[in-house]
Amino acid sequence: MLMNRDKSVLLIVDVQERLAPAIHDGERVAANCVWLAGVAQRVGVPVVVTEHFPDKIGATLESVKAATGGAQYVTKQCFSAQSDGCLAATAVQERRQVIVCGTEAHVCVQQTALELRWAGKEVFVAADASGSRDPADRELAFARMRSHGIEIVSCEMVAFEWLQRGGTELFRGVSRDFIR
Amino acid sequence: MLMNRDKSVLLIVDVQERLAPAIHDGERVAANCVWLAGVAQRVGVPVVVTEHFPDKIGATLESVKAATGGAQYVTKQCFSAQSDGCLAATAVQERRQVIVCGTEAHVCVQQTALELRWAGKEVFVAADASGSRDPADRELAFARMRSHGIEIVSCEMVAFEWLQRGGTELFRGVSRDFIR
Amino acid sequence: MLMNRDKSVLLIVDVQERLAPAIHDGERVAANCVWLAGVAQRVGVPVVVTEHFPDKIGATLESVKAATGGAQYVTKQCFSAQSDGCLAATAVQERRQVIVCGTEAHVCVQQTALELRWAGKEVFVAADASGSRDPADRELAFARMRSHGIEIVSCEMVAFEWLQRGGTELFRGVSRDFIR
Amino acid sequence: MLMNRDKSVLLIVDVQERLAPAIHDGERVAANCVWLAGVAQRVGVPVVVTEHFPDKIGATLESVKAATGGAQYVTKQCFSAQSDGCLAATAVQERRQVIVCGTEAHVCVQQTALELRWAGKEVFVAADASGSRDPADRELAFARMRSHGIEIVSCEMVAFEWLQRGGTELFRGVSRDFIR
Numbered sequence: 075m076l077m078n079r080d081k082s083v084l085l086i087v088d089v090q091e092r093l094a095p096a097i098h099d100g101e102r103v104a105a106n107c108v109w110l111a112g113v114a115q116r117v118g119v120p121v122v123v124t125e126h127f128p129d130k131i132g133a134t135l136e137s138v139k140a141a142t143g144g145a146q147y148v149t150k151q152c153f154s155a156q157s158d159g160c161l162a163a164t165a166v167q168e169r170r171q172v173i174v175c176g177t178e179a180h181v182c183v184q185q186t187a188l189e190l191r192w193a194g195k196e197v198f199v200a201a202d203a204s205g206s207r208d209p210a211d212r213e214l215a216f217a218r219m220r221s222h223g224i225e226i227v228s229c230e231m232v233a234f235e236w237l238q239r240g241g242t243e244l245f246r247g248v249s250r251d252f253i254r
Numbered sequence: 255m256l257m258n259r260d261k262s263v264l265l266i267v268d269v270q271e272r273l274a275p276a277i278h279d280g281e282r283v284a285a286n287c288v289w290l291a292g293v294a295q296r297v298g299v300p301v302v303v304t305e306h307f308p309d310k311i312g313a314t315l316e317s318v319k320a321a322t323g324g325a326q327y328v329t330k331q332c333f334s335a336q337s338d339g340c341l342a343a344t345a346v347q348e349r350r351q352v353i354v355c356g357t358e359a360h361v362c363v364q365q366t367a368l369e370l371r372w373a374g375k376e377v378f379v380a381a382d383a384s385g386s387r388d389p390a391d392r393e394l395a396f397a398r399m400r401s402h403g404i405e406i407v408s409c410e411m412v413a414f415e416w417l418q419r420g421g422t423e424l425f426r427g428v429s430r431d432f433i434r
Numbered sequence: 435m436l437m438n439r440d441k442s443v444l445l446i447v448d449v450q451e452r453l454a455p456a457i458h459d460g461e462r463v464a465a466n467c468v469w470l471a472g473v474a475q476r477v478g479v480p481v482v483v484t485e486h487f488p489d490k491i492g493a494t495l496e497s498v499k500a501a502t503g504g505a506q507y508v509t510k511q512c513f514s515a516q517s518d519g520c521l522a523a524t525a526v527q528e529r530r531q532v533i534v535c536g537t538e539a540h541v542c543v544q545q546t547a548l549e550l551r552w553a554g555k556e557v558f559v560a561a562d563a564s565g566s567r568d569p570a571d572r573e574l575a576f577a578r579m580r581s582h583g584i585e586i587v588s589c590e591m592v593a594f595e596w597l598q599r600g601g602t603e604l605f606r607g608v609s610r611d612f613i614r
Numbered sequence: 615m616l617m618n619r620d621k622s623v624l625l626i627v628d629v630q631e632r633l634a635p636a637i638h639d640g641e642r643v644a645a646n647c648v649w650l651a652g653v654a655q656r657v658g659v660p661v662v663v664t665e666h667f668p669d670k671i672g673a674t675l676e677s678v679k680a681a682t683g684g685a686q687y688v689t690k691q692c693f694s695a696q697s698d699g700c701l702a703a704t705a706v707q708e709r710r711q712v713i714v715c716g717t718e719a720h721v722c723v724q725q726t727a728l729e730l731r732w733a734g735k736e737v738f739v740a741a742d743a744s745g746s747r748d749p750a751d752r753e754l755a756f757a758r759m760r761s762h763g764i765e766i767v768s769c770e771m772v773a774f775e776w777l778q779r780g781g782t783e784l785f786r787g788v789s790r791d792f793i794r
Contacts, residue, residue: 075372076365127780132334133394152779181774185616192615201394211768214741216746218765225398233362239332240307255513255552256545381574405578408571414541419512420487435732436694436725561754585758588751594721599692600667 077198077227077235083169084114084121086142087155087176087183097177097205098212104135106203107175110139113233113252118246119173120165121145124155126182129161153182156189164226171196173232175203180215187224198225200232257378257407257415262369263349264294264301266322267356267363271312277357277385278392284315286383286409287355291321293413293432297424299353300345301325305333306362308387335363335371353412355383360395367404378405380412436585437558440536443529446475446483446502447536447543451492457537457565464495466563466589467535471501473593473612477604479533480525481505484515486542499504513542516549531556533592535563540575547584553561558585560592617767617775623709624654624661626682627695627716627723631672637717637745638698638752644675647715648771650683653773653792657711657784660705661685666722684734691790695720696729711736713772715743720755727764738765740772 086107094100114121123145125134133139134147146165152158166172172195174187183204191197199219206212216226232253236243266287276279294301303325305314313319326345328416332338346352352375354367363384371377379399386392396406413432417425446467454460474481483505485494492500494507507523512518526532532555534547543564551557559579566572576586593612597605626647634640654661663685665674671680674687686705692698706712712735714727723744731737739759746752756766773792777785 078367130780151781153774153777157778180768180771184771185775188616202390208768208770210742211770214766214768215771217760218767218771220397220401221760221763221765223401225401226394227398228360228388228394230388230391230399231360231364231394234333236363237333238337240310241331258547349604382570395435400577400581403581405581406574407578408540408568408574410571411540411544411575411578414513415545418517420490421511436728562750580757580761583761585761586754587758588720588748588754590748590751591720591724591754591758594693597693598697600670601691614694 077173077232079117079119079236081169082119082171082173082236084110084119084137085166085167085172085174085186086111086121086123087174087186088124088126088131089135089138089176090125091135093131093177094135096207098207098209100205103203103205104137106200106216107145108137108141109252110175110200110203110229111138113236113248116248117141117236119236120169121163122161123147124160124165125149127151137155154189154239155182156186156193171198173198173200175200177204178206178211179204180206180211184215187219188222189223191224198227198232200229201226202228216245257351257353257412259299259416261298261349262299262351262353262416263345264290264299265318265346265352265354265366266291266298266301266303266318267354267366268304268306268311269315269318269356270305270308271315273311273357274315276387278389280385283316283383283385285355288317288321289355289432290355290383290409290412291318293416293428296428297416299416300349302341303327304340304345305329307331323393326388330346334365334369335362336366336373348388353378354378355380357384358386358391359384360386360391364395367399368402371402371404378407378412380409381406437531437533437592439477439479439596441529442479442480442526442531442533444470444481445526445532445534445546446471446481446498447534447546448484448486448491449495449498449536450455450485450488451495453491453537455496457566458569460565463537463565464497466560468497468501469612470535470560470563470589470592471498473596473608476608477596479596480529482524482526484520484522485506485509485511487511489505500607513584514549515542516546516553531558533558533560535560537564538566538571540566540571541565544575544579548582551582551584558587558592560589562584562588615658617711617713617772619657619659619776621709622659622711622713622776623705624650624659625706625712625714625726626651626661626663626678627714627726628664628666628671629646629675629678629716630665630668631675633671633717634675636747638747640745640748643717643743643745644677648677648681649792650715650740650743650769650772651678653776653788656788657776659776662701662706664700665689667691668700694725694729695722696726696733711738713740715740717744718746718751719744720746720751724755724759727759728762729741731762731764738767738772741767742768744790783793
């Protein structure tokens with residue numbers, strides 16, 4: 075089915091201070107995570123944020139933190155947040171559709187997305203909000219995830235599917251504040 | 255099966271005055287919608303045109319209007335014309351194969367195409383007659399639709415499958431007036 | 435399974451004099467058809483050649499004719515050679531694997547390949563021996579055929595799978611005369 | 615499932631002296647085979663190396679030999695190592711997941727990978743450690759293998775899935791010595 079805001083959770087993976095500067099086109103990836111988090115908050119979609127060894131890789135970027143007030147933050151040691159167990163008490167468990175973004179697309183994003191898919195979730199990866207150090211790794215990850223039934227989407231697809239229709243107060247607000 | 259003119263309907267989505275100028279390569283997209291509408295009329299395929307909030311987004315482009323005399327025009331409020339219900343009394347309901355084109359590829363075209371597919375239609379999206387503001391969104395939409403069994407085709411594929419054979423009066427007319 | 439020379443037939447579609455000059459990268463496409471025909475003859479794979487309205491579109495290119503001595507030539511009126519019926523008495527009926535090449539990739543090659551696939555054949559389209567006037571049409575055709583289980587291969591894949599192993603007289607001959 | 619070091623074997627195909635110089639971007643392909651072999655050794659994954667008619671095509675590259683101490687070396691005559699039978703007494707038989715790399719991507723790598731897949735293995739091809747003389751052949755091979763359920767991965771995906779988690783001695787060692 076299309077992404078539905080009553081069934082969705084947004085999962086932001088490892089957008090952390092000492093990893094972010096190495097990501098190809100990393101500023102745009104982080105800005106799109108912030109954008110998605112903003113839209114999620116506006117339409118009432120819960121947000122979960124993972125951090126991989128934050129003592130070593132650094133905290134989540136300030137811009138992402140500022141956009142995710144009220145989100146659940148979890149720490150992980152496995153690359154896959156699903157294997158790790160850190161998602162057990164989060165909104166990811168309660169929702170059928172998981173929209174995943176963050177870094178690195180071919181490591182923690184991909185491993186998490188694949189294992190969520192195999193656990194029965196509908197998984198959507200926001201391509202323009204996901205990155206790797208080497209863009210070739212990112213492209214291979216998207217193709218691989220697609221072959222397992224994961225939907226590779228764009229941030230705008232997420233927003234327009236969550237909104238579902240025009241003509242509402244909600245649409246006008248999101249359109250004015252988020253759509254370029 | 256191949257596209258068959260006795261089983262097909264052409265669905266032109268939201269080619270409207272205040273959206274069209276923002277579409278990447280928009281003049282070509284609109285020209286190809288006009289081209290497809292012309293071929294459809296010639297071979298006897300019914301045409302349905304959707305307009306999204308025409309009071310705000312404007313009327314269908316004059317060039318498309320001129321090419322779709324006799325078409326059914328419907329207005330919608332949901333991005334997906336299928337969710338909206340506006341297709342209920344149209345030729346889309348009566349035909350098994352729906353050829354979809356228009357804008358934006360990753361919003362109204364995609365949502366409509368996916369939901370028609372899930373409702374059991376054979377769905378074909380004419381790639382060169384479909385566009386988005388950002389071409390990256392369009393490419394992601396095509397790949398996503400493909401993964402759900404939607405066929406991403408070109409305008410010429412549509413025409414040659416509707417025609418099925420050479421040597422007929424019908425073929426000579428379409429060839430002379432439409433094939434470059 | 436891999437392409438096997440005892441189960442294969444090579445089907446060359448519509449490489450004709452008045453169409454060939456319009457094909458994008460057409461000289462290479464024709465040269466690769468000739469190359470495939472040469473390898474087919476050497477390894478004992480039967481060859482079938484279609485011509486679409488040869489009185490209007492011209493005869494098969496001389497270079498292809500010269501490489502296909504002993505091949506079955508058939509004339510067709512439908513774009514799909516399978517719908518047309520012209521393949522009924524040919525080696526295409528007797529063999530389980532059909533390797534298709536020629537022009538145009540998105541019209542006669544594609545329609546024929548799809549209908550052979552739906553008729554139960556294993557179908558392989560030699561990408562570098564297939565062309566369209568517009569290369570965008572060709573790419574869309576390859577992606578569409580892939581989604582129906584047709585294998586998009588290269589001429590070298592065909593040759594090496596037909597040969598299966600090195601160290602034989604047959605391999606040495608083909609390697610010397612065909613592999614660059 | 616993700617690649618698991620207890621279930622994996624690394625299969626390096628035909629990285630030989632008289633073929634390597636002809637491979638497109640061949641130095642990078644060979645360097646990535648060496649890299650993968652190094653990571654495999656470190657995490658305890660067995661390595662199998664094939665050579666195709668080494669008396670004619672030359673021995674395995676010295677750099678690969680140096681990185682594969684303890685590996686099983688086998689000689690083959692069929693392009694597909696699986697058809698050939700040379701893998702019968704190797705670790706490939708004992709492991710469920712086979713990570714394949716080497717040359718040429720569209721001949722021996724592809725034929726081997728496809729037949730291992732059809733024999734029931736989970737097959738992963740390391741794209742950045744696999745090459746052909748003509749890069750177009752390589753791309754067609756990756757797309758074709760994908761359509762048969764073979765996963766096209768990158769060397770880093772292999773390493774991070776074998777490692778599974780950070781914070782261990784094993785991770786720190788591999789990270790320090792291999793991750794750029």
